[in-house]
Every structure is written in C-alpha cells, then in structure tokens.
Amino acid sequence: MTQIHVHGRGVTCSNNNRSIIRLSFPSSKLYNSDFLADLCQIDTLDQNRLSGPLPNFSGFGGLQYLDLSYNSLAGSIDSQLNSGGIPESLSSIKTLSRFAAYQNSFSGIISSGISRYLGILDLSYNKLSGLIPSDFLSSSTLQYVDLSYNSLEGPIPSNFSPSFIRLILGGNSLNSTITSLGYGILSKLIYLDLNKNSFTGFVPPQLGNFQSLALLNLAQNEFYGPLPEELGNLHQLQVVQLQSNRLTGEIPPQFSQLQKLSILNISRNSLTGSIPSEISSLGNLIRLDLRDNSFGGSIPNSIGYLKSLIELQLGNNNLSGKIPSMPSNLQIALNLSRNHLNFHINCTLTL
DSSP states (O other): OEEEEETTEEEEEOTTSSSEEEEEOTTOOOSOOGGGGGTOOTTOOGGGOOOSOOOSGGGOTTOOEEEOOSSOOOSOSSTTOOSSSOOGGGGGOTTOOEEEOOSSOOEEOOOGGGGSSOSEEEOOSSEEEEEOOTTTTOOTTOOEEEOOSSEEEEOOOSOOOTTOOEEEOOSSEEEEOOTTSOTTTOTTOOEEEOOSSEEEEOOOGGGGGOTTOOEEEOOSSEEEEOOOGGGGGOTTOOEEEOOSSEEEEOOOGGGGGOTTOOEEEOOSSEEOSBOOGGGGGOTTOOEEEOOSSOOEEOOOGGGGGOTTOOEEEOOSSEEEEEOOOOOTTOOSEEEOOSSEEEOOOOOOOOO
16 A cells, blocks of 8 residues: 655545545635645556646546545535535445544535445535435445535435434524434434534434434423433433523433433523432443523532532522532532522631
8 A cells, every 4th residue: 555645634545556545634724725736646556656637536536535624625625516515426436434524614505416326424524515315325235424524404304224324414494393303213323413503393202212322412492291200221321411491390200321421411491390309320320411491409418429419500599408418529510509408518627
C-alpha cells in the first residue's frame, strides 16, 4: 500500500498502485477541491505518476475512505456540481464505506443516493437543508449517520437499515412525531441523538425495544405526556437526556432497573410526584438533574447511597422537609435552591 502526502495529508493507494482507496484531508483549511484534478486518473496510478483530469468522483472506482472534514469547502466539490452541495457522483462508488465532510459549508439538499453503499456518513455542522430523502437511511450497509447541526426539516424517514448503530440528527429543524422510528428492526442501535429539534408527541413506549441502546438524547424538543415505563427495559442504557420538553407525570418505578445509568437529565419539564426512594439502586449514577420541575415531598434518605454521584440538581421544585445526608463524592454541583426545605446547619464553635 502506498501513501502520497499532499501538504502533509494523505492519499492512500492500493497495493498495486492502481486505485485510490483513501483520501484524507481533515483540518487542511481547503477552500476548494481543484487540487483533486492533479491527483490521477484512477487507472493510471502506476509508479505514483499522478496525471490526467478528474472531473468528478465517478472515476474513483476503488475509493474506500473520503475525509474532507474541518475545512472551508463551500463551492463545487466536483465539476458536475455548482450549487455547493454534496457531490452526487459519490453515490456510484460501490467501494466507498466512509465519507466524512463535517465542519464545512456545504449547502443545498441531500441526494438520496449518497448513502447507497456507505457504512459511515458524517455531514454534521454544514448548511444542508430540505428533507431527509425517504430511502436515505435504508441502505443495508449503513451503521453510522451524523447529520447534526444543519438546517434539515420535516420528519425522520421510516425506512431504516437493520445495521444501524448510531443515528445523530440533533440541532436541525426536524419535526413531526417519532412513532415510525424503525422500532422493529433497530435492534443494534446504541446511540440515538435527536436533541434540539421540533419533534412532538409522546415519547414512544416502543423505545423500550431498542435493547442495545446506551444513549438516548431527546432533549430540547416539544415532547409531552408521561415518561414511558418501557425505558426501564433498556438494561444497557447509560445516558438519558430528556430535558427541556413538556413531559408530565411521575418518574416510573421501572427506572430503578437501569443499573448501568450514569447520567439522568429530565430537568425543565412539568414532572410531578416524589423522588422515588428506589433511585438509590442506580449505583453508577454520576449526574442526576431534576431541576425546574414540580417534584414534591421530601428528598429520600436513600439518595445518600449514591456513592458515585458528583452532581445533584434539585433546584426549583416543591420539595420540603429535612435535607438528608448527601452523597460524599459530590464535586461539581449540589443545587437545592428554590424549594421549601428545612435548612439546619449544625456547627460547633471553639472559643
């Protein structure tokens, strides 16, 4: 395998030097991609004598990896494209398994064919707009998609690859409900991040079918209704972020089954009831954020058993009664403000 470096970056060729399998130019501050025309004609890479025009990506028959991230690409990325968008010619490269172009200024709509053969796609932090095409997430090879922090709108398509491991769509203007999120086939999904959109409706109980899920982030949307007790079935869950929605009702007792949970943030909702004493069973919890709700009653004494807890946010609720002993490892924050708690400070003065 041969590597050719362009301004410190890499072009990796196949063992016989007859096809490019990897183009990687992250953080190169590229303002255009005209240099690609100087690389080679894919079938004339002998002895690394790079020559011939490269009008678009349709000639990169052996390309496996393309990384253009952290640049300033905003113009055409091949001669067929003048809108500043993602090149549709990439969809013809059957060998391309990873395409990353995050942190650029690509604009326009997403071509449905781009993800056809990919396993990993990261187009986050660009200026892409419009709808996500209906078949965009359905390729059987697709495992990882990050389209976060663009200007995408509309619903999430209902057709999904059964191979999905990570789906990250936060920071867009996506809307509608998430009731058709492929609950029957996404058994491998580990990471689901839909934060900072305009999704609405109930948090679907079907999320409890994602048995591999480790992170669930639905924060800063417009979800309403109760916390589904089915989330307690997700025994691999480590992070739950549902803050800044319009959720109501109580914390389901089934949440005490989330033995691997390290972060629970359900702040800035309209949740009521008491803090369940069973919360002490969450021995791996390091951050618990329940502030800005309407929780009442007393703080359970069992909260002191959360020995791993380093942050506890209970401010702006309706909590009352005595303050129990707090976890000994609190380091980041203890917020009990704007409640109805009895503060007793015991101290001994030596004169």
